[in-house]
Amino acid sequence: DQQVKQNSPSLSVQEGRISILNCDYTNSMFDYFLWYKKYPAEGPTFLISISSIKDKNEDGRFTVFLNKSAKHLSLHIVPSQPGDSAVYFCAARGAQKLVFGQGTRLTINP
Amino acid sequence: DTAVSQTPKYLVTQMGNDKSIKCEQNLGHDTMYWYKQDSKKFLKIMFSYNNKELIINETVPNRFSPKSPDKAHLNLHINSLELGDSAVYFCASTPTSGSTDTQYFGPGTRLTVL
Numbered sequence: 001d002q003q004v005k006q007n008s009p010s011l012s013v014q015e016g017r018i019s020i021l022n023c024d025y026t027n028s029m030f031d032y033f034l035w036y037k038k039y040p041a042e043g044p045t046f047l048i049s050i051s052s053i054k055d056k057n058e059d060g061r062f063t064v065f066l067n068k069s070a071k072h073l074s075l076h077i078v079p080s081q082p083g084d085s086a087v088y089f090c091a092a093r094g095a096q097k098l099v100f101g102q103g104t105r106l107t108i109n110p
Numbered sequence: 111d112t113a114v115s116q117t118p119k120y121l122v123t124q125m126g127n128d129k130s131i132k133c134e135q136n137l138g139h140d141t142m143y144w145y146k147q148d149s150k151k152f153l154k155i156m157f158s159y160n161n162k163e164l165i166i167n168e169t170v171p172n173r174f175s176p177k178s179p180d181k182a183h184l185n186l187h188i189n190s191l192e193l194g195d196s197a198v199y200f201c202a203s204t205p206t207s208g209s210t211d212t213q214y215f216g217p218g219t220r221l222t223v224l
Contacts, residue, residue: 001151034212043114043200043215044153089153096207097166100145100153 003027004092006101014109019077021104023090025069030092030099035064035075038087038103047088048075080108113137114216116201122222123191131186131219133201139214141207142184143167144176147198147218159184160207188221196223 004025013019020036031052036044050057050064050073057064063076075083087103114135123129135142143166145155160165162178173189188195198218204211 036213036215041119041217043217044213044216046212049212091153096135097155097158098213101156102151103153 002102003030004090004099004101006088006090007105008104009102010105010107011067012107012109013080015082016079019080019084021075021077021088021090021106021109023073023101024071024101025073025074027092027094027099028068028071030094032093033066033073033091034091034098035062036089036091038089044089067075077100078104080106081110082110084108093109105107111219114201114203114214116199116219117162118219119217120220120222122224123192125191127191128187128189129191129209129221130185131199131201131221132183132185133216134183135201135203135214135216136182137203137205138216139203139223140180140181141204141211142178143202143204143213144184145200145215147200149197151159153200155164157184157186158207165207183209191221191223193223 034049037047037049038044066073085108089103091098091100141160143158157176159178175187178184201216202213
């Protein structure tokens with residue numbers, strides 16, 4: 001009963017184009033959502049977050065969109081750069097803990 | 111000047127053994143966590159300590175025992191290791207136990223049980 005799911009295990013995007021990573025959740029009590037980025041042999045690092053009272057948060061090339069009615073969030077990266085190649089985890093917070101998805105491996109092709 | 115460090119990075123051991131993984135953070139944070147990344151790649155919380163006190167204990171077998179000698183350290187001891195314990199274990203910390211704090215993760219410890 002995974003409450004946070006990332007249904008695409010991998011995504012390949014051309015450099016300079018837009019990368020869109022998706023995440024679905026089931027628990028309507030989640031009130032804060034985060035994206036983490038992970039390089040090989042390193043721990044996840046925080047990328048961007050959004051409160052449930054908002055539907056969009058932007059930080060440079062990264063934008064997170066939240067659709068509460070659909071229980072869906074997405075991360076847009078534009079333009080995509082080679083250094084963006086990594087595994088991206090979405091996470092949702094409830095009851096003082098984070099619930100993570102299983103990650104999507106993003107590969108940016110030159 | 112590593113923020114959250116874990117030792118060892120890799121651990122290979124036989125079934126039935128007892129092993130420990132150490133975690134230290136030099137960020138002055140009050141809250142520390144242990145996560146397990148299983149074979150399906152989900153990161154799942156195991157334990158959380160705030161100022162040396164246990165605040166979250168998920169349904170983890172009691173073979174796993176966290177120990178926090180001070181708020182900068184949270185070690186994980188595992189008794190009678192089983193094949194299913196093979197995973198990557200991540201330590202993390204946050205300034206407080208607040209719900210919107212960013213979590214800072216260590217590099218992970220890959221445990222392989224043979």
